[in-house]
Amino acid sequence: MPKDEFEWIQQHTPAHSHQKRLEEGIGDDAAVYRASSFFDEVVCVDTMIEGIHFKKETMAPYDIGYKALAANISDLAAMGAEPSFYIVSIAIPPHWEDKELSGLYKGMAALGGRYSMDLIGGDTVSSAHELMVSITVIGRVEAGRRLLRRNAAAGDVIFLTGPVGRSASGLKLLLEKGRHASFSSVEERLLSYHQRPEPQVEVGRLAASMTARMALNDISDGLASESFEIAEASGIQMHLEQGLVPIPNEFTDYTPEDYWEWMLYGGEDFELLGTIEAESWDDFRKQAEAAGQKVTKIGRVETGTPGVWLHDGEKIVSLEKKGYNHFSGKEGQG
Numbered sequence: 075m076p077k078d079e080f081e082w083i084q085q086h087t088p089a090h091s092h093q094k095r096l097e098e099g100i101g102d103d104a105a106v107y108r109a110s111s112f113f114d115e116v117v118c119v120d121t122m123i124e125g126i127h128f129k130k131e132t133m134a135p136y137d138i139g140y141k142a143l144a145a146n147i148s149d150l151a152a153m154g155a156e157p158s159f160y161i162v163s164i165a166i167p168p169h170w171e172d173k174e175l176s177g178l179y180k181g182m183a184a185l186g187g188r189y190s191m192d193l194i195g196g197d198t199v200s201s202a203h204e205l206m207v208s209i210t211v212i213g214r215v216e217a218g219r220r221l222l223r224r225n226a227a228a229g230d231v232i233f234l235t236g237p238v239g240r241s242a243s244g245l246k247l248l249l250e251k252g253r254h255a256s257f258s259s260v261e262e263r264l265l266s267y268h269q270r271p272e273p274q275v276e277v278g279r280l281a282a283s284m285t286a287r288m289a290l291n292d293i294s295d296g297l298a299s300e301s302f303e304i305a306e307a308s309g310i311q312m313h314l315e316q317g318l319v320p321i322p323n324e325f326t327d328y329t330p331e332d333y334w335e336w337m338l339y340g341g342e343d344f345e346l347l348g349t350i351e352a353e354s355w356d357d358f359r360k361q362a363e364a365a366g367q368k369v370t371k372i373g374r375v376e377t378g379t380p381g382v383w384l385h386d387g388e389k390i391v392s393l394e395k396k397g398y399n400h401f402s403g404k405e406g407q408g
Contacts, residue, residue, distance in 0.1 A: 098220065101307075103149040103292060104213075106220050113214045116155040120145045124167075124204040132248035135174040137269040138207065139181030145294065146211040147189065147273040148344040152292040154221040154282025155213035157189040157275065163208040165201035178207070189275065219282045221348075223307035225289035230349040232301075232312060232373035233358075235274045237322040238293050239333055242340025244268030260324050271344040277367050278346060284361075286354035291347050296339040298382060299397025300347045305380040308349075314373040314393075316386040338384075341397055349375055 091099055097114055098106040104118030122128060122142045133141070143160060150157050162182065166175065186193065191211075244264040247257065257265060274292070281288050289308060291300045297319075301312040325333040348369075350358055355371065362369045373385075382393040 098222065102222055103152040104155070106153065106215070108217070109214060110217075112217055114217050114220060116150055116153050116213045116215055116220070117210065118146055118149040119208060119210040120149065121206065121208040123206050126204075131252045132245065133269055134253065135177030136181035136184075138205075139178035139183075140185050140270050141181075142207045142209050143182045143185050143211070144271050144273050144344060145342075146209050147185070147191075147275060148271075148292040148294065150211060150213040151273050151275045151278035151344075152221065152290050152346060153213075153215060154219055154278045154290065155215040156279060157186075157191045157211060157213045159192050159194045159212040160186060161194060161210040161212075162196035163198075163210075164196070165199050165204075165206040167201040167203055167205055170205055182209075215282055221278070221281055221288055221290035223289055223291055223304045225287055226304050226308035226310050226312075226349040226375050227287065227351075228310060228375055228377040229352050230287075230289075230375040231352050231355040231371050232314065232347070232349050232375060233355070233369045234297075234320065234348075234372050235277050235346040235367070235369055236343075237320045237337075238297050238343040238345055239337035239340050240264050240267035240322050240324060241271055241342040241344075242268075242336035243325070243328070243333070245340075245342075246336075260327075264324050268342065271342060273344050274346045274367075276365065277362060277369065280362060280365060280367065281346075281348065281350075281358070284350070284354065284358060286351045286358065288351075289349045293343040293345045293347055294341055295397030296337075296341040297347065298338040298393045299341070299395070301382040301393070302380075302395045304347070304349065305382055308375075309380055311376045311378045311380065312373065312382045313376055314382065314384050316384050318370065318372045320370055320372075338393065339397055 095108045097108060104116045106114045106116050109115040128138050147157050245268045247261055247264060248268065278290065281290055289304050291304055293300050305312045359369055384391045384393055
C-alpha cells in the first residue's frame with residue numbers, strides 16, 4: 075500500500091491527454107471538459123469506506139449518504155460549478171441491512187434535492203467486509219470561469235468562507251461516546267458539522283461570476299493542507315494571520331491547543347479557502363454579504379519558496395504540510 079496518497083496520485087497522473095475537450099485533468103478538486111461554447115462540464119469522484127471514513131458507531135446510514143455526496147458537491151463548489159448529476163457505486167457487505175441501505179440513499183437524495191441534482195446511474199456489488207460508497211458528480215461552470223488552485227499570485231488576499239475545526243471536534247466526541255450517547259446542545263452542533271457538513275456552493279458560484287483572478291480550494295483535509303495545495307500549485311507563499319482566522323463559538327470550553335489542531339489539521343469542514351486580487355476583495359466581500367454569505371480575510375499571498383506560515387503578532391510559525399492522509403489508516407478524516 076502506498077505510504078503517501080498525494081505522491082501516489084502524482085506518480086500515476088498521465089503526462090498527456092487524448093481528448094481535445096479536456097480542460098483540466100488530475101491535479102485539482104475536479105476534472106473539467108468543454109461541453110459547449112458556453113459551459114464546461116466539471117466531474118469529480120470521492121469514495122468513503124467503512125472503518126476508514128465512518129463507523130456505524132459515529133454515523134447513521136442517512137448521515138453517511140448525506141456526507142458522501144456532500145464531499146463531492148464541495149469539490150464542485152471549489153471549482154465554481156453548479157451541481158447537476160450524480161452516480162453511485164456501492165459495495166455492500168453482509169452486515170448491512172436493506173433498511174440501512176435505504177437510509178443511505180435517502181441521505182443522498184435529501185442533499186441532492188437541495189441542488190436539483192439527479193441520480194443518473196451507478197453500480198452495486200457485494201463486499202466481504204466493509205461498506206464502500208463511491209460517488210461521481212457532474213456539474214457545470216461558465217466557459218473559462220473555472221477556479222483553480224494555481225491562480226494565486228503575490229499581493230492577493232487570502233479568505234475563508236467560515237470557521238473550521240468543528241467537524242474534527244465533533245468526530246472526537248463521537249469516537250469517545252458513540253452517536254447514541256447524551257450530548258449538550260453545543261456538542262450536538264459540533265456533531266452536526268461532522269455528520270452533515272454544508273458544501274459552500276453559493277460562494278463558489280459567486281466567485282465564478284467575478285472577473286477578478288481567484289484561486290479556490292475546499293477544506294477537506296484541514297486549513298494547513300489546503301493552503302499548501304494552493305501554495306504549491308501557484309508557486310507562492312501563503313501567510314495566515316492567526317488573529318483573523320475565525321474561531322467557532324462552540325470552542326469556548328476548549329483549549330487553544332485543542333482547537334488550533336482541529337482547525338489547522340482536522341479537515342472535513344467543506345468551507346472554502348481562496349485567494350483574490352487585493353483590489354477586488356472589498357467588492358467580493360460586499361457581494362457575498364448581499365447574497366447572505368460571509369467571507370473573511372485571513373491573510374495574504376507573498377512571493378518565495380512555496381510554503382504556509384501562521385503569524386501571531388511577531389511570532390511566525392511555519393506550518394507542517396499535513397492533514398488527513400487516506401493511506402495512513404487513521405479513522406475519520408477523509
